[in-house]
Amino acid sequence: MRHRVAGRQFSRDTSSRRAMFRALAGALILHERIRTTDAKAKELRRIAERLITRARRLGEVAEADAKDLSPEDLARRLHARRVVARFLPRFGEKADESGEQVEIDLYEKLFAELGPRFRDRNGGYTRIIKVGPRRGDGAPISIIELIGSEGEAQEEEEEIEMGKGKKAAKKDEKKGKKAPAKAAPAKKAAPAKKAAPAKKAAPAKKAAPAKKAAPAKKA
Structure with a gap:
């Protein structure tokens, strides 16, 4: 049987x-929208x-006076x-x-604000939006937010899109400012190699002198 499989x-x-x-729960209750990895968000x-x-x-x-x-x-x-x-820190900045x-x-925000907001909702108070891999280590990143904070999410998405548009415009400007590529200078023709001097003919060998005939023997 597999043990310790519940939870990461x-x-x-x-x-x-x-x-x-x-700390993550405190940040979510405080800001109602945070960005973290997929596994931590789940x-x-x-x-x-x-x-x-x-x-x-x-x-x-939660809202009533203690006397009542x-x-x-x-x-x-x-x-x-x-x-x-x-599970939650008391204060946040x-x-x-x-x-x-x-x-x-x-604590006051949770019981006095979020509790009444979701009074008629039986669960499903959060939403997870996948953003994509993180630059650097490639970790999958998600945004976890409370239902009801869509206005802030839309503003943030618009800012992200505007930022992407500005980056693309800057890239186009840089491409336009680049000077045209200079033509490579023609390579000079290599000088013709000098013809090798003709080899001198070897001097003819002198003919060996003819041998003298031997004198005839006397009878």
Whole structure:
């Protein structure tokens, strides 16, 4: 039987993996739209769906004043906040319109804003959009966002398209500015090789002198 097949390990131990997803969940609740790898987005979706479901089921109890709640409702709300605290940091920082960093209570946003937003929706609070491979290591990248943040997504997509259009225009301008290629100079004809001097004829050998006839012997 195969064990430990539920969930991805991400080459991390338990504490490191929990810390990573705690930070990712906080970023998703804070910004409602983040960019990460496909595998992390799929695992993060499971956590985000459970957190929002926990806030949605409280209903009016999450927003009511503590004085107006029964002991049972107070216990329910306290238990829900304790469960959420295991997977979500308490505060997050986000830049406002002026560019200053503002501290936001993520518990308050989850229970007071996201819970009522998805009150009539039974699950499926997030959406994963595949972007493509990451430049450098080729890791598949996705955008995970909460349903209802389509306006921001459309603006970001338009900015991306505008950026791509500007890059293409710059490339065309660079191509137009390039000087025409100069014609390669004609190669000079190689000088004709000088004819090798004719070899001198070897001098004729002198004829050997004829041998004198031997004198006849006397009778």
